Amino acid sequence: xxxxxxxxxxxxxxxxxxxxxxxxxxxxxxxxxxxxxxxxxxxxxxxxxxxxxxxxxxxxxxxxxxxxxxxxxxxx
Amino acid sequence: xxxxxxxxxxxxxxxxxxxxxxxxxxxxxxxxxxxxxxxxxxxxxxxxxxxxxxxxxxxxxxxxxxxxxxxxxxxx
Numbered sequence: 001x002x003x004x005x006x007x008x009x010x011x012x013x014x015x016x017x018x019x020x021x022x023x024x025x026x027x028x029x030x031x032x033x034x035x036x037x038x039x040x041x042x043x044x045x046x047x048x049x050x051x052x053x054x055x056x057x058x059x060x061x062x063x064x065x066x067x068x069x070x071x072x073x074x075x076x
Numbered sequence: 077x078x079x080x081x082x083x084x085x086x087x088x089x090x091x092x093x094x095x096x097x098x099x100x101x102x103x104x105x106x107x108x109x110x111x112x113x114x115x116x117x118x119x120x121x122x123x124x125x126x127x128x129x130x131x132x133x134x135x136x137x138x139x140x141x142x143x144x145x146x147x148x149x150x151x152x
Binding site for chain 1: 078081126128129134137
């Protein structure tokens with residue numbers, strides 16, 4: 001069955017927030033590590049934007065995880 | 077060690093091309109299934125563009141795989 005883009009982006013945002021909090025990082029700290037704006041992290045976590053592969057790689061590097069782990073979550 | 081965005085995008089493009097060919101789909105057929113332009117599939121496969129999560133989900137759905145499988149490849 002096809003995955004809805006909106007559902008996936010919502011779940012991805014929640015997953016990124018959980019990974020960030022597990023690392024004990026604030027949105028500001030993660031944004032600084034990624035060299036992007038804090039507001040952008042908030043918008044990704046709230047599923048307000050359709051982010052790009054480059055930004056995902058920056059986030060994975062900042063969280064010290066493999067990119068594929070960003071997409072590894074149960075869909076709700 | 078951090079993954080370079082350019083390296084990841086290059087590997088992702090190759091991986092998507094391999095997954096598409098494994099399914100026996102032309103770029104046009106995959107593009108039609110994704111409701112995007114054929115040219116965009118070519119540009120993703122050649123790592124010429126920094127694609128978005130929505131497009132990746134469309135591609136995963138068209139290839140009948142989970143989104144995380146798109147990011148599951150050895151980096152070269």
